[in-house]
Structure formats: structure tokens, C-alpha cells
């Protein structure tokens with residue numbers, strides 16, 4: 402059984418930055434010694450997602466963006482970020498140890514469970530995860546898109562084989578904070594598993610730059626068209642808090658994820674976005690602000706659609 406078909410990779414060490422660094426270093430935007438424990442690893446409280454770094458259909462990637470993306474990566478590393486989320490399916494299946502020029506992956510995560518469509522394959526995948534860990538190909542293992550029930554099952558299975566489950570990656574944002582997310586978070590807290598929040602900006606909707614009359618091209622535009630018309634209460638709250646705090650809406654949306662005890666991995670496509678998102682670190686929203694944002698999110702009639710492979 403090949404594990405690679407649904408392996409989501411988080412590199413948190415041995416990152417190759419042999420290419421030239423970003424030409425100048427920003428003044429430290431956050432106390433970079435304040436790393437977070439994730440299993441055996443010590444990671445930045447926010448990572449960066451790389452889905453857009455190679456995906457044409459959803460994200461409009463072009464090869465001409467590569468130099469800029471390299472600069473984004475170098476700048477992030479220079480500024481203390483040591484968590485990058487990638488997958489073998491990203492870059493149209495081009496991600497690999499060779500391309501990443503590393504010998505060991507920080508956290509090898511199952512991208513999703515097969516429980517919804519091929520449950521008989523599930524145990525083979527779990528065994529693959531154990532094998533990767535035992536062979537030292539990964540420093541730690543995790544899952545993604547696992548719901549509360551399936552998460553408990555794999556946790557116990559791995560534990561019996563002496564493999565600690567270190568992370569659970571799930572769609573988690575002000576637009577995706579249903580009962581499942583809360584249950585997953587509480588299970589993870591009780592078992593010492595870190596929650597990694599993917600799509601913390603709702604694919605860009607929470608940045609405030611899109612509106613029903615200003616939609617992105619491609620499939621994202623179709624999705625945003627459904628959701629954005631009901632999003633005024635949430636976007637207004639984000640804007641109000643951002644203005645009061647002299648932050649941006651993206652920074653507030655990402656900081657909310659951090660305050661909820663998760664490690665967000667926003668996707669970034671430019672130095673400007675990366676620099677802005679780094680400004681989500683080093684401060685915290687107040688409990689009143691968190692409540693205001695969550696109340697506003699509940700006023701929004703539509704949420705993000707969930708990944709079709711997300712299990713219960």
C-alpha cells in the first residue's frame with residue numbers, strides 16, 4: 402500500500418535555505434524564541450501553507466511566481482517560521498523529499514481518512530504511518546481531516562504500536578468553527594495532540610479584500626459568491642477590531658486561531674502577504690474581542706464547505 406497518495410507533510414526541520422536569503426531582515430515581528438511544542442518538535446506558533454505554490458486551478462499559480470515564492474519562503478525562515486505545510490499532491494504531485502532536499506520530514510500526516518469511501522484501506526494507511534515513523538522517515542506523525550470518532554480510533558491504534566499521534570490538522574477559522582472542530586480540539590487537548598488550523602483565512606474571504614462585487618477568478622469565485630453576501634457582520638467585526646488595534650483583518654483572523662489554541666498555517670502568495678501575516682504574532686486578542694468575533698461569525702448564514710473527506 403502506497404502511503405504517498407494521501408500523505409500531508411509538515412516540514413519543521415532541516416529546511417534548506419541554500420538559496421539567497423531575503424535581501425533584508427524585518428525587525429523581529431514576534432519573540433522568535435517563543436516556539437510551541439508539537440510532539441518532539443518545537444515549532445513557530447504559526448506556519449505557512451504552500452497549497453498555492455504550484456496549484457493553477459484554484460490558486461492561479463504560474464511558474465513565473467517561483468522567484469517570489471522562494472523569497473517568501475526565505476523571508477519566513479529568516480523571521481523564525483519553521484513550519485511549512487505541503488503535500489505530495491500539491492504542485493500537481495511534484496512535492497517529494499528530493500524536491501524539498503531533505504532526508505526526513507518533520508511530521509508525516511495522513512492527508513485524509515479513507516473511512517468515507519474505502520474503509521478497508523484505512524488500516525493499511527495507518528500501518529504505513531507506523532512504518533514511516535519506525536524507519537525514521539518522519540520525526541512524528543499526524544492526521545488531517547479526521548473527525549472526533551476517527552481521531553480517537555487512530556490515536557489508540559498508533560499508541561498500541563508505540564507511535565504517538567502528534568498533530569491533527571483540520572479546517573479551522575471564524576468561518577469553520579462548528580461542533581466537530583470544538584470536539585476535535587477538546588479531544589486533542591486531553592491527549593496532548595496539537596491542532597493545526599488550515600484555511601485560517603477562509604481561502605482569503607476573511608482578509609476583507611473580496612466582496613460580492615470583487616470576487617477572485619476560478620472556482621474560489623463561485624464559492625465566495627455563495628458565502629460573501631451573508632458575511633457583513635463578521636467582516637465588520639474583524640474590521641472594527643483591526644482598526645482599533647492598528648492591525649489588519651487578516652492578522653485578527655489568524656490571531657483568533659492562535660487564541661483558540663491552534664497553530665494556523667495561512668497560505669501566502671507574496672512577500673507582502675507573508676509580512677502582513679507575520680504581524681499576527683506577538684500579541685493576543687482579548688476575551689471580549691474573541692466573543693465579539695464568534696458572535697459575529699454565528700450571525701453569518703453560511704459557513705465554509707467542509708472537505709468531502711472529513712470524517713466524523
Ligand SMILES: NC(=O)c1ccc[n+]([C@@H]2O[C@H](COP(=O)([O-])OP(=O)(O)OC[C@H]3O[C@@H](n4cnc5c(N)ncnc54)[C@H](OP(=O)(O)O)[C@@H]3O)[C@@H](O)[C@H]2O)c1
Nearest residue numbers: 450451452486545599600601602603604605608651667668
Ligand atoms: N489538509 C488539508 O486537507 C488542507 C486543505 C486546505 C488547505 N490546507 C493547508 O492550509 C494552508 C492554508 O489554507 P489555504 O491556503 O487553503 O487558505 P487560507 O490560508 O485561508 O487563504 C490563503 C489565501 O488568502 C490570500 N491571503 C493570504 N494572506 C493574505 C493577506 N495578508 N492579505 C490578503 N490576502 C491574503 C491568498 O490568496 P489570494 O491572494 O489569491 O486571495 C492566500 O493564498 C494551505 O496552503 C495548505 O497548506 C490543507
